[in-house]
Amino acid sequence: MKETCAIFKRQVGSLFRSPFAYATIALYLLCSGFIFYHIAFAEVKGPGLASANQAGASHVWCEFWRASGWILVLVLPLVSMGSIAGEKAAGTIELLLTCPVRLWQIVVGKYLGLVAFLAAMLAPTGVMAAILCRYGDLAGTEVVSGYLGALLFGAAALSVGVFTSSLARTQAGAGLAAFAVLAVFCSVGFLGPYLPAVGGDLVRYLSIGEHYGHLVSGDVGLGDIVYLISFAVFFLVAAAESLRILWTGVKWGQ
Amino acid sequence: MMAGVIPGIEVRSLTRAYGNRLAVDALSFEVCKGEIVGLLGPNGAGKTSVMRILAGFAPPTSGSVRIAGFDISEHPLEVKRRIGYLPERPPLYREMSVRSFLMFAAELKGVPSARRRSSVEKAIERCGLKEAAGRLIERLGRSYRQRVALAQALVHEPEVILLDEPVAGLDAPHVQGVGSLLRELAPSAAILLTSHSLGDVADTWRRVILISKGKLLIADTPEGLRARLCRQAKRRIRVEFAGAVDAVAKALAALPGVAALEAVRRLGTGQAPRIQCLAVCEGPGDCRNAVARCVVENRGDLLSLSEEPPPIEELVDLLAPQGVSAGTPS
Numbered sequence: 001m002k003e004t005c006a007i008f009k010r011q012v013g014s015l016f017r018s019p020f021a022y023a024t025i026a027l028y029l030l031c032s033g034f035i036f037y038h039i040a041f042a043e044v045k046g047p048g049l050a051s052a053n054q055a056g057a058s059h060v061w062c063e064f065w066r067a068s069g070w071i072l073v074l075v076l077p078l079v080s081m082g083s084i085a086g087e088k089a090a091g092t093i094e095l096l097l098t099c100p101v102r103l104w105q106i107v108v109g110k111y112l113g114l115v116a117f118l119a120a121m122l123a124p125t126g127v128m129a130a131i132l133c134r135y136g137d138l139a140g141t142e143v144v145s146g147y148l149g150a151l152l153f154g155a156a157a158l159s160v161g162v163f164t165s166s167l168a169r170t171q172a173g174a175g176l177a178a179f180a181v182l183a184v185f186c187s188v189g190f191l192g193p194y195l196p197a198v199g200g201d202l203v204r205y206l207s208i209g210e211h212y213g214h215l216v217s218g219d220v221g222l223g224d225i226v227y228l229i230s231f232a233v234f235f236l237v238a239a240a241e242s243l244r245i246l247w248t249g250v251k252w253g254q
Numbered sequence: 255m256m257a258g259v260i261p262g263i264e265v266r267s268l269t270r271a272y273g274n275r276l277a278v279d280a281l282s283f284e285v286c287k288g289e290i291v292g293l294l295g296p297n298g299a300g301k302t303s304v305m306r307i308l309a310g311f312a313p314p315t316s317g318s319v320r321i322a323g324f325d326i327s328e329h330p331l332e333v334k335r336r337i338g339y340l341p342e343r344p345p346l347y348r349e350m351s352v353r354s355f356l357m358f359a360a361e362l363k364g365v366p367s368a369r370r371r372s373s374v375e376k377a378i379e380r381c382g383l384k385e386a387a388g389r390l391i392e393r394l395g396r397s398y399r400q401r402v403a404l405a406q407a408l409v410h411e412p413e414v415i416l417l418d419e420p421v422a423g424l425d426a427p428h429v430q431g432v433g434s435l436l437r438e439l440a441p442s443a444a445i446l447l448t449s450h451s452l453g454d455v456a457d458t459w460r461r462v463i464l465i466s467k468g469k470l471l472i473a474d475t476p477e478g479l480r481a482r483l484c485r486q487a488k489r490r491i492r493v494e495f496a497g498a499v500d501a502v503a504k505a506l507a508a509l510p511g512v513a514a515l516e517a518v519r520r521l522g523t524g525q526a527p528r529i530q531c532l533a534v535c536e537g538p539g540d541c542r543n544a545v546a547r548c549v550v551e552n553r554g555d556l557l558s559l560s561e562e563p564p565p566i567e568e569l570v571d572l573l574a575p576q577g578v579s580a581g582t583p584s
Contacts, residue, residue, distance in 0.1 A: 006361040010347070017349045095345035095406070098309040099362040100334040 003101045004109040011083070011113025016120075021079070025121045028075050035067045036060075036128045057136025058218065064128065065146050065216035069209065072154050073182045079117060080161020081175035083110045084239070085168050103240045111162050111236055118154040122147065142218045149215030152228040156208050157182050159235035166239040167246070185209070185231075260323040261286045262414045262444020263308060268317035270303050270468070277303040279468035280317070287413070290436055290445040292459040292476075294452070296566045300468035301448040302342050305418045308446070309339040322413050335364055338412035338443075342419050344403030348392035352383055352402050355391060356409055363410040373409055380438075381405040382431055396423045404432070408439070415439060417447040433458045452479075452563030466570045482572075483564060488513065490562040491545050494530040495554040496522065502554035503529055509548050511541050528557065 015021045040060045084107075087093040096106050129146070132138035161178040168174035189207030193200065204210050208231060211224040263285040270278040278300045285291045295301050306312040308319055310330045319326040321333040347355055356374040365373050378387050381401040386394055391402060400423050407415065421429045436445060436458045462479050464471045472479070495502055499520075507515045513536045522528040535541035542559060549556045 003362055003364075006358060010350075010358055014347065014349060090345070090347070091341065091343040092345045092347060094306075094309075094311055094339075094341045094343070095359070096362075098311050098334060098337070098339045098341075099359075100331045100364055101362055102331070 003099075004105045004112070007096075007101070007106055007109025008112045008116075011110045012116050015079075015113065015117045021117065024075055024078055025124075028071060028121055029124055031071045032064070032068050032125060032128075035071070036064050036125075039063045039067070040128075040131075057132040057138040058142055060136065061129070061132055061138055061142055061146055062217045065150055066213060068125075068150065069153060069186070069212055069216075072150070072157055073179065073186055075121075076118070076154060076157040077161050077164075077175040077178035077182065079121075080114050080158045080178060081165055081168075081171045083114060083162050084165040084243070085171045085174040086165075088169065089171065097243075103243050104236075107162060107166070107236055107240045107243070111159060111232075114158045114162070115151075115155050118158060119151065122150055122154070145218045145220045146216050148220065148225075149212050152215065152225065152232075153208060153212040156228045156231045156235075159232035159239075160185075163235040163239040163242070166242045182208075261320075262289075262322055263446055264318075264320040265304075265308070266318045268304070268307065268319060269315045270300075270307060270312065271315045276468050278307070278314075281465065281468065281470055282317075283463050283470070283473060285414075285444040285446050287444050288441055289460045290440050290447070290458050292462045293446055293448045293465065294450070294462055294566060294569075295448075295465040296450055296570055298467075299450075299465050299570075301450075301465065302418055303468070304465075305339070305341075305416050305446075305448060308416055309337055309341075310334050311339075311341075335410075336413045338407035338410065338415045340403055340407040340417045340420055342422070342448075344399050345406075346391050346399060346402060349390065351388055351390055352394070352405075353378070353387045355402065356405055359406040360409045365410050373411070377405040377409040380408065380435055382428070397425055397428055400424055401428065404435075411442075413443055415443050415445045415447075417445070419449065420447055421449075450566050452566065452569070464569065471570065483569070488564060488568070489535045489541060490564060491533045491535060491542055491559065492530070492562050493533055493545055493549065493559045494521075494528060494557040495549045496526060496528045496557055497555040498553040499527045499529045502549050502552045503531065505548050505552045506531070506533055506545065509533075509544060511535050511537050511544060532562065 084093070087096060097103075129138065129143045133140075133143070157178075160181050161174065164177035164181065165171070165174040168177060185207060186209040187207070189204045189210040191200075191203050195203060205227070208228060211227050214221055214224045215228075261284040263283075265284070266282050268278055268281045269276065281300075281304065283291075293301050293304060303312065307314050308321065308326070310326055310333055313327070322336045324332040324336070326333045347358070350358065353374060356377055357370060360370045360373055361367075378384060381404050383398070383401055383405060386398050386402075391399060394402065400420075404417070404420060407417065421432050424432065436447075439445065440458075457476070459476050461473060462476055463473045464479075474482075493506075503515065503518065506512060512533050514534045516532040516534055518529060518531040520527060520529055533541070533545050535545075542561065546556055546559055
């Protein structure tokens with residue numbers, strides 16, 4: 001646990017010491033701010049904030065997160081691409097893998113650091129929630145479900161980034177691969193209506209976009225939460241396993 | 255090896271293959287506590303592969319490695335707790351300060367929090383990093399960075415120390431500093447370090463293991479190796495002189511026993527010229543005396559004269575046909 005904590009602290013410190021991280025946060029907030037403005041104040045169709053009732057605020061909140069999901073798909077590979085590929089490039093992977101630390105501790109420590117960064121990136125959007133609560137009567141439960149959805153979806157996206165980072169030789173390669181995997185898992189649900197019943201249900205179930213959509217629209221189901229957590233765990237285990245196979249050859253669990 | 259004593263490093267028939275190429279080929283040796291052993295070989299000999307396997311960074315294809323009695327394949331964490339490893343390329347987080355990096359390394363290496371700070375300060379002191387302790391690693395020069403990397407390898411006071419080219423990039427005073435540090439550490443640790451030169455910190459070595467193409471060529475004491483070299487290798491005398499430099503250079507080139515004058519460098523001003531060169535001597539006997547006499551007799555002022563070790567490639571060429579000639583590798 002101490003080792004995981006040490007790696008977590010270093011990962012967070014490293015992210016927040018980098019101007020790239022602040023540029024990423026700024027990019028995210030700029031895009032999400034534009035989307036929020038567009039939905040809340042400039043949208044002419046549908047019940048926008050102008051209607052100033054709960055249905056309007058809920059609609060804005062839900063649509064804001066749905067659109068923000070695509071920004072997360074673009075931005076989070078940039079955040080996570082260096083998690084392990086950067087260590088390879090700097091040669092510090094040799095330090096980590098020759099310390100008495102288990103592979104999963106390295107992966108989890110780095111991953112939790114990225115999730116902390118995600119939380120910091122999402123935090124300023126609290127201003128938007130405050131606006132909707134103040135002027136649109138947005139319910140507290142909807143705020144919570146929106147952030148729960150964004151955090152779980154973002155955490156799932158980061159796990160893909162950690163996995164591709166463990167495989168790729170370069171950070172750019174890791175970022176591109178993470179984006180490709182996420183794009184597939186987000187958009188596979190669109191195939192649902194074109195497939196036979198079972199196949200359609202299966203692709204909708206596999207789509208992280210579908211589960212994210214449920215959560216941010218306030219339809220919080222245990223199945224959605226379990227799926228997104230399982231998705232992240234799967235890719236983290238795969239990341240630890242790829243490190244084991246590619247680098248150390250140590251036995252499972254060591 | 256003394257009976258009943260567990261060697262710090264015990265390598266048996268170690269082999270590492272990359273595709274069809276053998277980087278390490280059935281290598282066996284031991285290093286006991288209190289010993290400093292030099293693993294010597296030209297570039298591409300397999301030194302780094304050996305170090306990476308011993309450090310648990312790369313798995314062996316076959317053979318066994320035991321560190322402080324623990325098999326590296328069966329108990330990798332126990333092994334990693336007991337080693338201090340300096341890779342060939344210093345593994346540094348450039349955005350961290352020296353002290354915070356060493357605190358991080360100490361935490362990862364399991365130094366208890368109660369004595370973490372004192373361990374870090376001790377490593378800082380030992381590696382001559384006091385002035386740089388609060389500075390960011392990215393702002394340090396190459397020599398300092400190498401010492402920071404060395405400090406992380408020593409911060410948890412390991413039983414086994416593996417140093418891959420520890421003095422690469424260090425200037426002469428710091429090379430001597432590393433030599434002194436190794437002597438200080440030797441009583442409580444088994445130390446294996448690689449080099450591609452017989453110079454560096456060779457005077458600290460108790461034994462030398464020379465490898466080429468992954469195979470053991472010779473395991474001997476430094477004195478034993480030097481004795482072989484005196485008999486077989488060309489001797490290189492670095493000499494610097496002033497005065498009638500052109501006449502001396504001409505006389506040195508014509509001196510019986512001197513096969514060639516290499517790396518001739520003109521130094522100093524036109525009024526007071528100096529020449530530094532390498533006299534490559536062949537044949538039996540010590541030619542240093544003849545070189546010194548030649549300088550003085552041709553109205554030169556002898557400024558310095560020292561013998562340089564032969565390039566490792568020449569050593570390998572000399573010893574390779576003889577195979578393993580030291581009998582036991584340990």
